[in-house]
Amino acid sequence: MLANRRLLCRIFVLILIAFATYAVLSTRANNIHRSKTSAADPKINKMATADPKLADGLAAWKQIYSVMISPRCINCHTATNYPQQGDDRHRHFANVVRGREGRGVPALSCIGCHQEVNADSTGVPGGPDWHLAPLSMRWQDKNDRPLSSAAVCRSVTDKSKNENMDGRALLTHHQEAGLVLWAWNPGRRPDGTMRTVPPLTHTEFVNATRTWVEAGTPCPREK
Amino acid sequence: MATYQLNVNGQTKKVDADPSTPLLWVLREELKMTGTKYGCGISACGACTVHLNGVATRSCIVPVSLIGDQKIIAIEGIGADPVGRAVQSAWVEKDVVQCGYCQSGQIMSAVALLKATSKPTDTNIEESMGGNLCRCATYVRIREAIKRAAEQLT
């Protein structure tokens, strides 16, 4: 029993430390989660109940993350020198490469196929300035596995990686950016069927982003 | 059906076509410009490559309704461009072609590469030409011809 009580104390201290860390750093850019204080889920839940806004923010992030790792989004947030395509996220055909600015290379550029809008008669998706996200915004590892929720959150909230966007700018980005909007209007596949869309509606996605931003863009603590 | 005014090889051409028709088939069947080839219809082989406002574009997957007033240059018009001319000459000098079916697209891609990169490296060539299939596999000579054209242009 005594041992158990000690353990509980330690956990409580850990939670306090963790909470303090969040309060200080949640809107800042650094990797706050590499500390050995990282704890398992039940602890996060306890911490969350301690601050309802934070809890809402983390729940909202979970929703946002589910969108980000859906094929319509993550296929162009690769860690490799190529984009992916399809719901199975296979490597883009015909040796399409990232190029220096994420826009392909001369003679094999993104916009050499992807026009400003979807081409439904041929099944080629399109949107304004079709391009890959920069490597700093990769949401996958080099083996094409999606990064963890925490890792994606860290880079999304890191202004040195996200083109200097704060919470408000991130919200605007999710509300208005052409290629973000495209995910909910991805057009038809070459066989005429509709491409799948992310698991949330765009409105739900924006609302979740708003909640998350208002909570100070908190990130989960696992690796 | 709709009527489109297309700017092809510096000339304005009026065509009637269904808006869903890919540019490739408008060039081939309406304008009788058959130098641009159909190879796959899904932008995987590059035989249909033309330049749209200077961007090497797979014409088999771009509906004519999206072209607007963009300048289209197809293989029949690329010789009017100094880089185009140099690439065509290098192709002949290096005896690149075999069946020749993909070569319009290869040349259009090579011109786009050389316009952006005057001294392409092997990696540049592999990347930029990486979407143009040649079943005869004339690739070795394509590399040589691109380097030759680059030489001629400096």
Place this chain on the structure above:
Amino acid sequence: MRAAIKNKNGLPLNRRSFLCASTAAAGGLLVSLYLDLPAVAYGEAQGLPPKAYPPDAFVHIRPDGKIFITVNRLEFGQGVQTSLPMVMADEMDADWSQVVPELAPAADVYKDPVFGIQMVGGSGSIAHSFQQYRELGAKTRAMLIAAAADRWKVSPNDCRAENSVVYGPANKSARYAELAERAAREPVPKTVRLKNASEFRLIGKKVPRLDSRAKCDGSQKFGLDLDLPGMKIAVVAHPPVFGARVKYIDDTEARSLSGVKDIFEIPLAKGSGVAVVADRFWTAKQARDRLKIDWDLSGIEHADSAQLWAKYKNLARTPGNVAVAKGNDKAMNRIPVARRIVAEYEFPYLAHTPMEPLNATVRFEGDKAEAWVPSQFQTMDQMAIAQVLGLKPEQVTFHTEYAGGGFGRRAVIDSHVPREAATIAKRFRGAPIKLVWTREDDVRGGYYRPMHAHRVEIGIGADGMPAAWRHVIVGQSLVAGTPFAAMMIKNGVDQTTVEGVDDTSYKIPNLHLSAHNPTVNVPVLWWRSVGNTHTAFVMETLVDELATRAKVDPIVYRRKLLKPEAKKLRAVLDLLDEKSTWRKTLPRGHAAGISCHECFGTAVACAVDVSIENKRPKIHRATVAVHCGLGVNPLTIESQFQGGIGFGITQLMAQGAITLKDGRVEQRNFDGYTPPYIGDAPAAVDVHIVPSTEPPTGCGEPPVPVISPAVVNALARLTGKRYRTLPLLDIQPS
């Protein structure tokens, strides 16, 4: 327009000295020489009635000096429309700058002198027509000289020809164009002296292709580019499983598209399909996409790759029909198990996917028809069209269109593409119907290089050389049930299944080779280099493994293993050894791979420099040594070898396989069946030709078999693993 001119006696000219004059489009006089041919002599010897051969059969000298030379072959990349005219022009002493090649229509006179049908295949374009075109050229030259001698009243022996001019005594000269009409009336010499190799001006020289310019500025027309007045475009909805039949068509939506002319069911080589005819390709395709077809899938085999593999592997464990039984089959039993290798190989179906999708255009006019086909089998396709239309072959004027590649895919015994076109054209009397197979039709349409399984057991002698070799091959026959079967199936074994093993140049004292040719509901076809695509892979990887086990250099080992009579292979191995010194200075992470093979009379040896990048072989260079007899155009030969090496890499590609599941092909286009792009092919290929004056042999197919075994032999050096399953999966770090 054309009127036969009568000879001096007022009698019509016989076939042997035919002069045809007509008003050319430009208004000038068109003079044609029609020359005799081995085929004519053959026909007469057989007592066959003379046939109405086209007048300007092979050479046609125009008043402006242009010399049109007819090429009895399809040009589809191999360069024959440059090299056969070179051969004729050389013997003819023609001005090369004035030579214009033309592809022959279908006609008996253009049949392959060896195969007896008009075709490109078996790497025979030069091998079989070299002598023919030399003689034609030499006879033409003799007739031009005779005409000049007649005119000048001098002896032909006092005349000589050079660069399209005949020179006589006293500074006399006359251009071929001036002499052509008179020359056509000269008797065709029965025999002519052919040039010595030292007299060749074109043969053996690197002569640039004549079609380069047109293929670089978009002006070259291919079959698919044909545009005729009133032409309609047809596409066909083919069954999802080979041989399925249409049960019900709902074409309401399809017919609602403006421009759709008709939609109807047509019989196919197997089963049936739905033809859509429209005024434009895109309309036809859109309409096809909107068809709702109920297919009858009953009563037909649903081929399935996984099940076929299981079946093939089992079959390979029992001997099939015997192709070779040499020495003592019991020899294996005397060899200790530790000195045996047992190897099982898998090769998938492969599509040819020439860049120009398959097509055929046919116009039916009741009592005659006209066809435009990029065809490797002109006379057979002509016959098939005639049969569909209820005509005789000679009632079908058949134009050979330039083809965007072929690799065997346009040499189809059942002529299914021209047949489909003719079937549709029959409903549209008077209107040319251009049938287009989309790339999806092509990838899913069958006529593949068959799947094969090999099982080989080798007993190694104490000297490290193979002492006993048991080999079983399983794969569909290419010719069973066709007119080719009588010629190509021996003792129940399709020769194309076992070629490359049954004729191996290696000394194997005890060799037992047998084959199973199972029947599968997937149409199959020769794929550039045919059986050698898989047999050379098996032989060359195993011989390499033997060399490694014996700790002997792979070139040295092969030389030692070659039969004494394998002179060509020995010569190419020697030349390869000399030209691939780079093998000794390879950077870290690179390895060299070797292979050699002889097929279609040509021996090839190949060395590749390979490393592993992103789990795939990266081929930095290939050095190739070739013995193809006299090299008619070394420039074309170099191109054929560079390209053939690249083509061969198809079977090493990660997505280099056609697979079936429940009867359906799983790939549909280049996104699923992916041939090599530029980065997959070697960055450099240097080709070295063994100097020779022997008769020329083929160069189209021999490059293909050597590359893939060479690459995996290099990989084996890098990873210690042997790769026996194709397509080549990603290479996992060992």
